[in-house]
Amino acid sequence: EPEVTQTPSHQVTQMGQEVILRCVPISNHLYFYWYRQILGQKVEFLVSFYNNEISEKSEIFDDQFSVERPDGSNFTLKIRSTKLEDSAMYFCASATGYSGADTQYFGPGTRLTVL
């Protein structure tokens, strides 16, 4: 069965550095998402992406974040200048997007540690 994959599984970076988290969504899906989960807290929606542009974004998704689909398969989340509070699990998801009832398929996550 097709799966969403994410790389790397764990990323350690210094505060102020840029990081790029990568995701490969399921191939026939049209909507892509990023979520994050700070340790001990809820999984929070960051952004949705469709047709090569952002569809929705949350208040968390500020100017330090950006998303891109650089080729036909990858979907990336860039954090420009990481802060300590960006340490979290970041989950990518994809869906066909036909309706709000659609299943969002999640990747295994990337654990980001900012030192």
Place this chain on the structure above:
Amino acid sequence: AQTVTQSQPEMSVQEAETVTLSCTYDTSESDYYLFWYKQPPSRQMILVIRQEAYKQQNATENRFSVNFQKAAKSFSLKISDSQLGDAAMYFCAYRNRGGGADGLTFGKGTHLIIQP
């Protein structure tokens, strides 16, 4: 803004028994979707069951069923005949009705332990 609350950080059940996980939510919308996701240790979240708010009938998927009380804004998950493979974090989630752009709003999760 919508909120989802799971009041049970952890639940434990004997194998083959039935367990119910609680979820309440708050929304001003009349039409929306509710989901239960399961996250086994070190694995990705997978959808267990979904409920469309305009449907009166409670959703069922094999051993998993929900008790959807729209007026009370309650959406509990019942797992019958619990199996060791059911051990996981369970997340309740809400989504507005609409197209694919909206994200899910999650609760904090319930850690389900299955005692052999």
